[in-house]
Amino acid sequence: MLNVGKIEEGFVLDHIKAGKSLSLYEHLQLDKQDCTVAIIKNARSNKMGKKDILKVECDIDTMDLDVLAFLDHNITVNVIKNGEIVAKKELVLPKQIKNVIKCHNPRCITSIEQGLPHIFVLADEKKEVYRCKYCEEKYSEAAKN
């Protein structure tokens, strides 16, 4: 069993679906953060069998974690101070998501102008429906990166 030590200050993303931690690392743009990150893949879990965990040693207030609510509801965000869990952060669906999913409408401007960001806007919070900002195409699970 591989052991990864505690972090002093930062946050831990727990209960990530096994194998998805690297994709979250990219979506959260952790490569651009000058901080220590531990990516734990296929850790044992009583609840899930296998899970991934991300440990990030940086100020949580500098990060926009709301995209996690869109990517995976089941992720737990533990806020760590002085090596202990002090809070669990509530995730809310972001009003807008940028370059996380792609619009697959071949007539959308984002399919023609290759440099444009793919922006989706939360159209229905209850049903968790996102639509392309430009052509209003509904996001479907198949379009998820």
Place this chain on the structure above:
Amino acid sequence: MVAAEKSGIPVINAGDGGHQHPTQTLTDLLTIRSMKNTLSNFTIGLCGDLKFGRTVHSLINALVRYEGIRFIFISPQELRVPDYITDMLKEKNIPYEEVIRLENVMPQLDFLYMTRVQKERFFNEEDYIRLKDFYILDKDKLALAKEDMLVLHPLPRVNEISVEVDDDPRAAYFKQAQYGVYVRMALILTLLEITV
């Protein structure tokens, strides 16, 4: 929208792909109000390519602001109105129905908004040829309509309205095109802050 985001001057949306066409909608609203003195309490049939028909999408968006509007969408299955429009109508409790045959609903309509089936909206020629003549308004179909129903069309037409209909007093599409000139003049003058 992309142009407006990058530009330092106002951009008029003169139709964006198969999405929206707001200046045509201003024209349509002016036509309806000028010819019927109201923008409320009527049944409008929208016929043809409702999937990619941008003028239809914008017109529905605008008409939901008024009271007592009922929509009847007349199109082949392949060209039905997009779900973001029907979702919006359901949310606002606005009555609508989707039908395939124009003749069946003709007597109910106060307005018939025809659209063309555009070749460039199709992925292949076969689909276009199969569907392009599906909904043609001719004298026989128009005979089923109310005496005071008005036929609108954003123009140009291909063959979805027979020329024999042009002389019918209910054919309002050439008048509508004339209003389109005034609306666009007014819009440009407003944006340039010119008072006449």
